Amino acid sequence: xxxxxxxxxxxxxxxxxxxxxxxxxxxxxxxxxxxxxxxxxxxxxxxxxxxxxxxxxxxxxxxxxxxxxxxxxxxxxxxxxxxxxxxxxxxxxxxxxxxxxxxxxxxxxxxxxxxxxxxxxxxxxxxxxxxxxxxxxxxxxxxxxxxxxxxxxxxxxxxxxxxxxxxxxxxxxxxxxxxxxxxxxxxxxxxxxxxxxxxxxxxxxxxxxxxxxxxxxxxxxxxxxxxxxxxxxxxxxxxxxxxxxxxxxxxxxxxxxxxxxxxxxxxxxxxxxxxxxxxxxxxxxxxxxxxxxxxxxxxxxxxxxxxxxxxxxxxxxxxxxxxxxxxxxxxxxxxxxxxxxxxxxxxxxxxxxxx
Numbered sequence: 001x002x003x004x005x006x007x008x009x010x011x012x013x014x015x016x017x018x019x020x021x022x023x024x025x026x027x028x029x030x031x032x033x034x035x036x037x038x039x040x041x042x043x044x045x046x047x048x049x050x051x052x053x054x055x056x057x058x059x060x061x062x063x064x065x066x067x068x069x070x071x072x073x074x075x076x077x078x079x080x081x082x083x084x085x086x087x088x089x090x091x092x093x094x095x096x097x098x099x100x101x102x103x104x105x106x107x108x109x110x111x112x113x114x115x116x117x118x119x120x121x122x123x124x125x126x127x128x129x130x131x132x133x134x135x136x137x138x139x140x141x142x143x144x145x146x147x148x149x150x151x152x153x154x155x156x157x158x159x160x161x162x163x164x165x166x167x168x169x170x171x172x173x174x175x176x177x178x179x180x181x182x183x184x185x186x187x188x189x190x191x192x193x194x195x196x197x198x199x200x201x202x203x204x205x206x207x208x209x210x211x212x213x214x215x216x217x218x219x220x221x222x223x224x225x226x227x228x229x230x231x232x233x234x235x236x237x238x239x240x241x242x243x244x245x246x247x248x249x250x251x252x253x254x255x256x257x258x259x260x261x262x263x264x265x266x267x268x269x270x271x272x273x274x275x276x277x278x279x280x281x282x283x284x285x286x287x288x289x290x291x292x293x294x295x296x297x298x299x300x301x302x303x304x305x306x307x308x309x310x311x312x313x314x315x316x317x318x319x320x321x322x323x324x325x326x327x328x329x330x331x332x333x334x335x336x337x338x339x340x341x342x343x344x345x346x347x348x349x350x351x352x353x354x355x
Contacts, residue, residue, distance in 0.1 A: 024038060024104045026090055026092055026104075027101055035101060035103060037103065040107045045131060046133070046140045048280055050084070050278075055081065055246070058243070061209055062207060068204070071209065072202040073123065075204070076153050076183070077118070078209075079125055081276050083111055083275060086106070086271075087105070087106065087109075088105070089251075089271075090270075091268045095264045096266075110280065112127075112128055112282055113128075113274075116293070121156070122155070125150065126150050127148040129144075129148045132144075143284035146190065147190055147289070147329075147332075149190060157174065157182070157184040160172050160184050160186070161186075162216070163217040165217070166314070167314055169194050169313045185213065185238070187218075191299070191329070193324065194313070195218055199213065199214055200214055208241070210241040211240045213239075214237070218234050218236075230265065231265045235256050238250070246273070248273050251269065252269055255267070295335045296332065298339070298342050302346050303350065316354075324349065324350070328346075331346070
């Protein structure tokens with residue numbers, strides 16, 4: 001449990017970056033050294049070996065005579081695998097008086113993505129982070145593991161839960177004329193509580209597959225939540241594109257102040273680059289997921305039941321200073337095998353944080 005909470009602390013305060021020298025484009029005219037020095041920490045990860053061979057599922061995507069639906073499924077399933085991930089975010093423009101751009105943000109991780117459910121028109125992908133840190137004496141640390149985010153994909157869905165600000169999600173009916181051929185992507189946080197949902201079409205060319213969302217609202221990310229309180233929501237678009245050796249998540253976000261008539265503070269761009277790696281020791285992550293996947297399946301059931309059967313879902317940030325993720329991760333480390341009791345215990349925790 002200690003290794004899980006340690007990594008949660010890293011994720012929920014400041015992520016880390018592993019390069020010694022960095023170039024950041026976009027504000028070169030400012031002559032401000034801070035803008036070429038990204039924030040995000042100072043940790044360095046263990047060396048990894050990139051897998052430069054094309055993903056077999058990406059190769060499947062290139063085959064002729066595959067239906068559009070099957071190509072969509074192959075593209076989604078292609079995101080499963082073992083990855084080195086780099087995250088880059090940078091504000092690109094401001095819309096308030098005396099605006100000053102914030103420092104860019106960069107971070108890294110090593111994580112594997114597993115298919116935990118595949119039902120033809122529904123695919124669920126769970127991200128598990130396993131990180132090894134290079135210490136001051138040059139030694140590599142023991143593995144640090146965390147159950148990270150989850151993404152669910154649903155074909156021709158007719159309803160999603162949209163973020164409305166103030167830790168509140170509301171049901172939204174997708175117009176009937178927009179449902180044909182779409183896939184909804186539902187993104188969940190580390191404790192399986194909702195983050196955002198969006199919908200869009202997969203587009204395929206002979207060697208290119210990409211999905212673009214509608215404009216979605218989402219809570220502040222942890223990289224911002226822990227250091228800023230000058231805006232309330234992010235409103236933006238997501239693009240997920242499959243490459244021969246991984247995939248890339250692009251974001252185009254507006255930082256919006258709801259209390260001031262939805263004033264836009266600034267815009268930012270973001271890139272999450274997932275590169276396939278090989279010969280990496282995932283044993284600690286596989287062990288954790290093997291021991292706790294039954295628990296998290298029950299958590300998903302309880303939260304999805306609430307989202308599907310209530311018009312509005314709202315969560316408290318914490319109770320007596322303790323966030324919901326903390327209690328659920330503690331319970332996951334030592335939970336009862338009695339399914340009925342387990343579901344009741346999980347419901348009690350989630351109900352206590354629901355408003």
